[in-house]
Amino acid sequence: MQTTTGFKLMAAAAxxxxxxxxxxxxxxxTKTIRxxxxxxxxxxxSHYGEDMKNGLELALEQANAQNIQLDGxxxxxxxxxxxxxxxxxxxxxxxxxxxDEGVDGVLGHFNSGTxxxxxxxxxxxGLPQIAMATSPEYTQQGYDTxxxxxxxxxxQGSADGEFIVKELGARKIALIDDRTAYGQGLADQVAAxxxxxxxxxxxxxxxxxxxxxxxAILTNIKxxxxxxxxxxGLDAQSGPMRRQMVRLGIKAPLVSGEMTRSDTFLKLAxxxxxGTYASLxxxxxxxxxxxxxxxxAYKERFKKDPGVYAPYAYDGAWNMITAMKEAGSAxxxxxxxxxxxxxxxxxxxxxxxxxxxxxxxxxxxxIYEVKDxxxxxxxxxxxxxK
Amino acid sequence: MDILLQQLINGVTVGSVYALVAxxxxxxxxxxxxxxxxxGDVVMVGAMIATTLVVSxxxxxxxxxxxxxxxxxxxxxxxxxCMALGWVAERYAYRPLRRAPRLAAxxxxxxVSIIIQNLAMMIWGRNYLSFPHIIQPQIFExxxxxxxxxxxxxxxxxxxxxxxxxxxxxxxRLGTAMRATAQNREVAGLMGVNINTVISAAxxxxxxxxxxxxxxxxxxxxxxxxxxxxxxxxxxxxxxxLGGIGNLGGAMLGGLLLGIIESLGxxxxxxxxxxxxxxxxxxxxxxxxxxxxxxxxxSGLLGERVGDRA
Numbered sequence: 001m002q003t004t005t006g007f008k009l010m011a012a013a014a015x016x017x018x019x020x021x022x023x024x025x026x027x028x029x030t031k032t033i034r035x036x037x038x039x040x041x042x043x044x045x046s047h048y049g050e051d052m053k054n055g056l057e058l059a060l061e062q063a064n065a066q067n068i069q070l071d072g073x074x075x076x077x078x079x080x081x082x083x084x085x086x087x088x089x090x091x092x093x094x095x096x097x098x099x100d101e102g103v104d105g106v107l108g109h110f111n112s113g114t115x116x117x118x119x120x121x122x123x124x125x126g127l128p129q130i131a132m133a134t135s136p137e138y139t140q141q142g143y144d145t146x147x148x149x150x151x152x153x154x155x156q157g158s159a160d161g162e163f164i165v166k167e168l169g170a171r172k173i174a175l176i177d178d179r180t181a182y183g184q185g186l187a188d189q190v191a192a193x194x195x196x197x198x199x200x201x202x203x204x205x206x207x208x209x210x211x212x213x214x215x216a217i218l219t220n221i222k223x224x225x226x227x228x229x230x231x232x233g234l235d236a237q238s239g240p241m242r243r244q245m246v247r248l249g250i251k252a253p254l255v256s257g258e259m260t261r262s263d264t265f266l267k268l269a270x271x272x273x274x275g276t277y278a279s280l281x282x283x284x285x286x287x288x289x290x291x292x293x294x295x296x297a298y299k300e301r302f303k304k305d306p307g308v309y310a311p312y313a314y315d316g317a318w319n320m321i322t323a324m325k326e327a328g329s330a331x332x333x334x335x336x337x338x339x340x341x342x343x344x345x346x347x348x349x350x351x352x353x354x355x356x357x358x359x360x361x362x363x364x365x366x367i368y369e370v371k372d373x374x375x376x377x378x379x380x381x382x383x384x385x386k
Numbered sequence: 387m388d389i390l391l392q393q394l395i396n397g398v399t400v401g402s403v404y405a406l407v408a409x410x411x412x413x414x415x416x417x418x419x420x421x422x423x424x425x426g427d428v429v430m431v432g433a434m435i436a437t438t439l440v441v442s443x444x445x446x447x448x449x450x451x452x453x454x455x456x457x458x459x460x461x462x463x464x465x466x467x468c469m470a471l472g473w474v475a476e477r478y479a480y481r482p483l484r485r486a487p488r489l490a491a492x493x494x495x496x497x498v499s500i501i502i503q504n505l506a507m508m509i510w511g512r513n514y515l516s517f518p519h520i521i522q523p524q525i526f527e528x529x530x531x532x533x534x535x536x537x538x539x540x541x542x543x544x545x546x547x548x549x550x551x552x553x554x555x556x557x558x559r560l561g562t563a564m565r566a567t568a569q570n571r572e573v574a575g576l577m578g579v580n581i582n583t584v585i586s587a588a589x590x591x592x593x594x595x596x597x598x599x600x601x602x603x604x605x606x607x608x609x610x611x612x613x614x615x616x617x618x619x620x621x622x623x624x625x626x627x628l629g630g631i632g633n634l635g636g637a638m639l640g641g642l643l644l645g646i647i648e649s650l651g652x653x654x655x656x657x658x659x660x661x662x663x664x665x666x667x668x669x670x671x672x673x674x675x676x677x678x679x680x681x682x683x684x685s686g687l688l689g690e691r692v693g694d695r696a
Contacts, residue, residue: 044613046512179666205656206666210617212607215396216652217665223389236514240607247523248392249532268609270519 031073033330035060035320036098036127038118039110040086044210044236047264048309049110052132053081054302055313056107058294061301063321070330077321079107084114086209095121103127104330105320107313112138112181119146128323128336130316132309134258135185139357147339147358149316150309151281151365153186156257159365159381160186160230160279161193164255167367167379168277170227174203174252176217176241178233183209186257187232202226209234214241215248222250231256238276239268246272253277261368261375262308273370277378280366282348284377285311294347315346388530393653394646395528399537399606401645402544406599407622408629408637409551410592416568416632417588418484420491424475424498426619427506428593432468432600433610434506436460437515444520453520457605465597471502472593473586481582499615506612515610540602547598548638551591555634560587568632628676630689639687647672 037056039049060077068075080101084091091114098106099121105128109115112135122129123143130147131138136154139146164170173194177187191201202224205217218241221229229245229252231238238260245254254276261278269276285291285306294314298306323339324330343353353361368375407429414422439460444453479498483491524535555561566574567584575581603618604610621644629640651671656664679687 042507042512044611047514050512203656204664205652206664206668208669210613212609212614213396213400215399216393216649216668219389219392219396220653220656220665236609236611239514239516240609243608247525247532247534249525264514264516267516268514270516270608272519 029074030076031071031330032076032078033070033324034078034080034101034103035317036080036082036095036101036103036106036108036122038082038084038091038094038098038106038108038114039132041081041083043085045086045111045234048234048259048307049083051307052108052110052309052313053079054298055306055310056317058298058301058310059314059317059321062297063318068321068325070324070328075324075330084109084111084118086111086114088113088117091115091118092121094118098122099125099127104332105324105335106130107317107320109133110309112185116141116181119143126332128320128332128339130320130339132312132316133182135181136189137181137185139359144340144358145336147316147319147354148360149312149319150258150360151363152359153182153189153257155359155363156279156281156365157186157189158193158196159367160255160257161190161199162197163277163279163367163379163381164190164228164230165194165197165199168228168253168255170252171199172202172224172226173199174205174221174224174226174229175201176205176207176214176221176229176231176233178209178211178237179206180209180233182257182259183232183234185232187230190230190232207233207237209237211237212240213244215244218244218248218250222248226252228252229254231260233257234259235262235265235268239265239273242269242276243272255279258308263305266370266373266375269370271373273373276370278368278375280308280368281312281363283364283366283380285347288347288350290345290347311347315348315352318346319344319352389653391529392531393649395531395533395537397646397649398642399540399645400649401625401642402541403599403602403606403618403641404622404625404644405638405641406544406547406595406602407618408626408641409548409634410596411623411626412629412631412634412637413564413588413592415626416634417564418480418571418585419488420480420495421623421631422475422480422589422592423492423495423619423623424502425592425596426615426617426622427499427502428468428471428596428615429600429603429618430610430612430615431471431502431506432464432597433604433614434510434515434600434612435464435467436597436601437517437604437610438510439463440520441515441518444518456520457601461598461601464601465594468593468597468600469590472589472596475502476586476589481585499619503612503615510612512612515604517604517608517610519608536606540606543598543602547595551595552634554591560584564588624672624676627686628679630683630686633686633688636686636688643675643687644672647675 041049082094084094095118110132112133115131115133123145128145132149134153136152175187177183203221256278258280261280323335326338327335346352355361366380367378369378410425440456443456475498563579563584625640625644626637629636652665652668
């Protein structure tokens, strides 16, 4: 009896307070949680940046609809979006701007080359950072604030290398990379895995992430008669590269990383795309209950199919939001431990958890092949973080 | 041997495109002493327009038509569009600054380049446009090397256009007026040459060549994007300097040489140095050649030594 009266009184008081609050300022109940984001939004790689941003925005919009309570207030998530132009120097400046704007966490950057120098700025400010970068160095700098949205190249490279030697039966492999932190890192890991599986690297050639003529290096490679060619780099390069391979009469298949497994590649390589292999973290979206849901929500919101990175960005954003929810706070020092010990099921994996470095613990890598102008699954390989 | 031949074919194809673009740089520089950094972006606009047109013409959009016809229609529309762009840039950005210090005009050119790029980004978006695969890659074997029909067309078309340009410059009234203006603008004006018309003509011709180069690049590589003009412009500018900026023959020679140097450089450095230098030194190699040429011939391979004009 006593308790009920107390409860009623409290409810009445709350109603009055709410009425007053509504009269003065409704915003007093909500708190804007600003999350930093940076990626190439202009320049040759801006299509990747846009894809990543859409994935993040979808997650934040869904979170806003859930009225999550943080620090006793309803959280309204907002993305502080910056363009790092895929340039390491710009990335550091942009990182400083993001820190100066007083964000509570960072979802970015996109490239390995930009993420690594920027991570120092965020670490100095004590801000947890979840990035798309796949270069192994990113999480090995001894910072407790660095986390990944995707595989590390160690994971993907070892799966690719094993696939090339064991499944494709290739012995002599030629490597090309675009001299970015990503392309070079991935090619190095593939080289190590190829050798570990008994293959031989017969050529190592280089290009840039702005080139579109590869005939010179391909002619050189052709002379050495490789069984397979691996390319570490972007779809804007691998598309024309594939066409030039066919035109030069190279019969060896092209194998590449997740940046190639895109619709842009299919468009750019056209009929010659067939017979290209590319790896991608996770299992196909369609095979996961949450993946299908994500795809539907994405199509409804943006009126197009999600790109390669959108689902990982989406999961990355939800990882941060979930950690905040568990901590009941958006203060970095409070939710950081929760992020490190996170265990959840998302759109790209049923088992999202971080190891002590901030790499995803368990990751499956799926190899796809272009058949009839479409990416089709070939084989899923599970790889554990080391 | 077949490798060398293949590398030469690769190099000459790229070099022909460089040469066409380099001509635009060199004509404008020869006449008004301006390095038109927006020239590469005019190439990009040509490529984008052509790609969009071909996609809608062949993709069953407007009316499906044969591939070669679609490319020609695209070319015929891209050329006037680029000429208009070049004319507008000259009339409204460079002409008001004609008597200003050279640095002001140079910086304006960089500004025009940024404006064109961003306009293109707003119109066509950030994604890569893909040129439809309408021309079947017919390939001919030539002494162990492979050359596609498209490469032959590019090389022949570029040669024909360059020959035509030389004829215009050396055999017509307009050409004579251009050469006179290049020698001394004031005196040419006193002799009754309409300077404004001549300068506009240089921009119009340069932009038309850029449009052709743009269509070649997008047909050959199958890619077009709003940032593609930057690298291409830089390479073509290098070619123009290599050959002697201001000299038409120099631009052609410089373009071809740069294409071949790049191709041979990337193909042979690794093997010649036993892997110490790889194809990652490809651009370094091109620029070393450029520096060497400039050390011994400061005005480029075919450039004339000209004293500073008063």
